Amino acid sequence: MMQTHKLPGPVVCLCTLVLLCMGTASEPYTPPYSDSDPERYDHRASHHPRDYHRDASEVKRVECRRCCDPEEEGPTYPHPAPQYQVVPHINITILKGEKGDSGLRGPYGKAGKGGKAGPRGVHGMKGSKGTMGPTGDPCKSYYAAFSVGRKKALHSNEYYQTLVFDTEFVNLYNHFNMFTGKFFCYVPGIYFFSLNVHTWNQKETYMHVMKNEEEMVILYAQPSDRSVMQSQSFMLDLQQNDEVWVRLFKGERENAVFSDDYDTYITFSGYLVKATSEG
Incomplete structure (x- = not known):
């Protein structure tokens, strides 16, 4: 026969109380109002009893709204707000294009004022001697004179012989050629000969x-x-490039002029009396 044991009364009461507490704690907590309720309880309102007596219009006025909501318009100004445009900054130095064609030459500007003379520079190095230039215009020379002699005798033969001179007394500008025995006229004009x-x-x-x-x-x-x-x-009217000279006649008969190596027995002279360019 099975023997039963009875629990004391206080123990039963304590167990019942623990079970009730556990059941209550297992239920989720539900707030007395929803999160979307605009008029939910604010724990700060307990410090201001007068907030419970605000009307609905006052409560609406303190609501937070975005400035872009259609119900409300932003403040108006007497002038339109300035509009700003973002302009990109471009470094034009890296955007170099092809070289263009040259433009037309512009007109010459007015001549400027003459400047002051600068200081004299240093002397340069002496240059090399240049080549001899051509003979100048003989008409610019108004002098011509010569006087020559011969110290050797001359005998005729079967042909004409030019009388060549070996002594030079005067030969201005070398107009008389001692090798050919001829006077060359560089200055046209009137000449006297002897x-x-x-x-x-x-x-x-x-x-x-x-x-x-x-x-x-x-x-x-x-x-x-x-x-x-x-x-x-005698006197002659000579033109430029005329030649005056002396010759010994050919030997049909014995023909000769005398001279020796010590004295000059033969002379030929001439000079310009008046140049043609003198008018």
């Missing part, structure tokens, strides 16, 4: 003064027992 020779004993003296290839005057002496000095003088 020829002096010494004849040979028992021989004929026969000479011509020539202008180019034309006989101008003759100097002649017949054979004689003694020798004499014979001369001829």
Whole structure:
């Protein structure tokens, strides 16, 4: 036979109370109002009893709203608000295009005022000697003169012989050529000429003064027992490049002029009287 034990009364009461507390704690807590209720209880309202007596319009006025809601418009201003435009900044130095065509040359500007003369510079190095220039205009030279002599005798032969001189007394500007025995006219004008020779004993003296290839005057002496000095003088109108010279006639008869190595017996001279350019 099974024996039962009875629990004391206080123990039963304590167990019942614990079970009730556990059941209550297991139920979820539900607030007395929802989260969307605008008029939910504010624990701060307990400090201001007068908030319970505000009307609905006052409660609406303190609600928080966004400024973009259609119910309310933003403040108006007497002038429109300025509009700003964002302009991008471009570094034009990296946007270099192709080189364009050259433009037309502009007109010359007005001449500026002359500046003051600058200080004198230092002397430069001496340059090298230049080449000789061409012969100048002979018409600018109004002087011409020569006087030459011969110390050797000359005998005729089968052809004409040019009388060449070996002594130079005056030869201005070298117009007389000592190698050819001819005077070259560089200055056109009137010239005076003089020829002096010494004849040979028992021989004929026969000479011509020539202008180019034309006989101008003759100097002649017949054979004689003694020798004499014979001369001829004259004037000529010469043009530029004319030549005046003396020749010994060819030997049809014995023909000669006398001279020796010590004295000058033969002379030929000439000079310009008046240049053509002088008018």
